Amino acid sequence: MSALNLQPHKLYHIYNRGNNREAIFYSPENYRYFLTKLRRYLTPHLRILAWCLMPNHFHLLVQVRERADLPRCSIDLRLLLSSYTRAIQSQYGRTGSLFQQHTKAKELDNNEYALACFCYIHQNPLRAELVREPAQWVWSSYQDYAGLRSGTLCDRAAAIEVLNLPTEAAQIA
Template identity: 50%
Template sequence: MKFETHSVYHIYNRGNNSQKIFFTEANYLFFLDKIRKELIPHGDILCYCLMPNHFHLMILTPEDFKSYDLNNAIGILLRSYTRAINLQEGRSGSLFQQKTKAKELIDKNNNNAVNYLATCAHYIHLNPVRAGLAEHLNQWRFSSYLDLAGLRNGTLCNKELFFMLSGIRKDEFIKESEAMLDFKRMSFK
């Protein structure tokens, strides 16, 4: 993956053959701790969601970073987590799909693209509802929705930076999240 300086990326990967990657609550917490140790030195986490068989991260790259360092950090995160799960589950081999995907969310030539940050965050946070793991966004502990909505005081995400870059206020974010949740519920019927 080639990362540009001072840009926002939606980074995601899933288990091989869509298999589970998180087996216990401790696995989710361990992965979040690994994100803090491996990725935060290379960028700001703006939002995230961990699902039983995949994960989503939104990250802002700083002005003074090297693309190689972030790629290397993602590799270390996934390899070290895989080693721990393989030991825990008595398995071997790759846990994640070979290629982690990253989509740049800010088109530097299009000012309207910045608003896509909030839309992407809603998409990321709606994953547990779409999968039937939660009825409401505030019921899934392993996402940053609780932090961005002011319902938890987590420190993994840079909340202020998320709201500044997305161009919306916290109350607008909550209203938009609720509206998208209502829309998704209507779509399931």
């Protein structure tokens, strides 16, 4: 995986999917374990504004912290994915790559585009016909913004400010 080439204060849509579009999450425990790793490895460098874990891919909307150690951030993303891969390989007797080789980080260069990305991330389970309402998918930050859960992975205050989101949960849902 190449360096992400992130810049402080900027917003990015970071995503990757399973190699050959195969599943990367097989059980609720897998989703939870990935979120634990995400918190450990990426939150020191990035403010997570939105996230969604799908059966065969993931999406993150992030803002790079002012004093982020950017070379270390790329290393930590590799560690996140490789340690998660090793756990899945061990648990399910798999071999080979779990994720596609290159994780993408697309810069969101204006607030309108960033807000569209925020909505896109939360609508992913609906588009994939996994649920009828975004609130039904527990593996995204949608429930946190809709006031249905009090998750702490997202920096909701930063998202509200940066994306100009409504402060009332009912207006987001």
